[in-house]
Amino acid sequence: MDKLEYALVTLKNNKQYFVLEDILYQYDTYDLILNVEDENDVKIVLQEVKNGKTVFTPLEDKDLLKTLSPLFEERIKIKQSNIK
Amino acid sequence: MMKEKINEETTEVLESSVPEELQKYLEADENAISDIDGVLEDIDNKKESLNSEKEESEKEFDNRLAEFQDMIAKERExxxxxxxxxxxxxxxxxxxxxxxxxxxxxxxxxxxxxxxxxxxxxxxxxxxxxxxxxxxxxxxxxxxxxxxxxxxxxxxxxxxxxxxxxxxxxxxxxxxxxxxxxxxxxTEINLDFRTDEEKERDSKKQINKSYLTPDTEINLDFRTEEEKERDLLKELETGKINLDNNLDLLNISDENEVVDYEAREDVINDIYQSKDIMEGHVFPYLKSIME
Known part of the structure; x- marks a missing residue:
């Protein structure tokens, strides 16, 4: 599968998300995703490959989320300044 | 060069054609010319200053470019x-x-x-x-x-x-x-002691796992899970078995599986510029995690 960053993805449960950013952290890829129909549904997920299928696994590890959050924030700000 | 020549010729003409006692009547002209020279000098100074500013700016851009290239190179590495x-x-x-x-x-x-x-x-x-x-x-x-x-x-x-x-x-x-x-x-082992007639009768119902006679084929499944899965996929592709009955075996029933995707950087750029979404939802989410 190609890189999902800046893509519109459709999940098996029919929900659609925009992948706002993806980050490679300690061998794993994490995505910041935004629900197309619900702006309140923003989350960081782990992008995994299971049996050849790409799956977005919700993150529950608070320490990991705390680590990833500023990294995403920084990336977003860089992207925003590049757009301007 | 041309200007200088005009100035020299003008001065010569004035000096040669205006009597000395009338020179005082040219004072206003001289003052005006002097003022104009002053303005020209001012412009030259500004131009010089602009050139310095330009050089400084170019240096700054070069530095920023070098820093950016360095950062990208490190990130790539x-x-x-x-x-x-x-x-x-x-x-x-x-x-x-x-x-x-x-x-x-x-x-x-x-x-x-x-x-x-x-x-x-x-x-x-x-x-x-x-x-x-x-x-x-x-x-x-x-x-x-x-x-x-x-x-x-x-x-x-x-x-x-x-x-x-x-x-x-x-x-x-x-x-x-x-x-x-x-x-x-x-798992029950089906050692086969049946007669040929019985074997024929049951052949369509059961897999033969008999070890009793030397001619009997040994039919135990020694495949790893990975090999089983690969074989199962082959059977699915050829339509030999039904997909719905084997989803669990393939472990592909994850609701969060990505089934389709499409590059939409154009829309995402708009989202990035939307204060409502970024300031109202995305940043607050990230901040809430950090708290």
Whole structure:
């Protein structure tokens, strides 16, 4: 599968998300995703490959989320300044 | 050059054609020309200052570009290192699992030999008893002995099979199958003592796992889960089996599986510029995590 960053993805449960950013952290890829129909549904997920299928696994590890959050924030700000 | 020439000629004309006592009437002209020179000098100064500013700005852009290139180069280097590490990990894991597979394949050969040996031993006994029965006609004691030998063969093969299943399940756990053993040790072994007629009758209903005669094909499934899955996918592709009944086996029933994607950087750029979404939802989410 190609890189999902800046893509519109459709999940098996029919929900659609925009992948706002993806980050490679300690061998794993994490995505910041935004629900197309619900702006309140923003989350960081782990992008995994299971049996050849790409799956977005919700993150529950608070320490990991705390680590990833500023990294995403920084990336977003860089992207925003590049757009301007 | 042209201007200078005009100025010189003008001065010469003025000096030569204006009498000295009238020079005072030219004072206003001289003052005006002097003022204009002042303005020209001012412009030259500003131009010089602009050039300095331009040079400084160019230097700053060069520095920023160098810094940016340096940052990207470092980021690239770190990413490549990560990929190299991940590749090494995968190679090591692959090598470990290949060793396990080789070990099991080697044990499989021994196991088959052992099964054949058990089968041969018992077949030899059974043949002897059957010959004895024929010789003594319907001897009840010999018939019973034959049944007992057959039963022993069954038990011995079953015990050997169960040992092998435990060994295979250990190997599967070792390669990462942590869940329930994929092969059930209690699986019934269908040793086949049926007549040819019975075999023919049942052939469409049952898989033959008989080890009794040398011609019988050994049909135990020694495949790893990965191999089973690959075979299953092949069967799905060729339409031999129904997908719906095998979703759990394939473990692809994850609701969060990505089934489709489409590059939409254009829309995402708009989102990035939307204060409502970014300031109202995205940043607050990220901040809430950090708290």
């Amino acid at each position: 770190a990413a490549l290192e990560d990929f190299a590490r991940r590749e090494q990990d995968l190679d090591a894991e692959k090598s470990r699992i290949e060793d396990i597979k080789l070990e099991q394949q080697s044990k499989q050969v021994n196991y088959i030999d052992s099964l054949k040996e058990i089968s041969d031993t018992y077949n030899s006994k059974i043949n002897t008893i059957e010959e004895a029965i024929k010789a003594c006609e319907d001897n009840e004691t010999l018939t019973k002995a034959l049944e007992e030998e057959k039963e022993k063969l069954l038990q011995t093969l079953e015990s050997s099979y169960n040992d092998r299943i435990l060994e295979l399940n250990d190997a599967l756990k070792e390669v990462g199958f942590d869940s329930e053993p994929s092969i059930d040790p209690d």
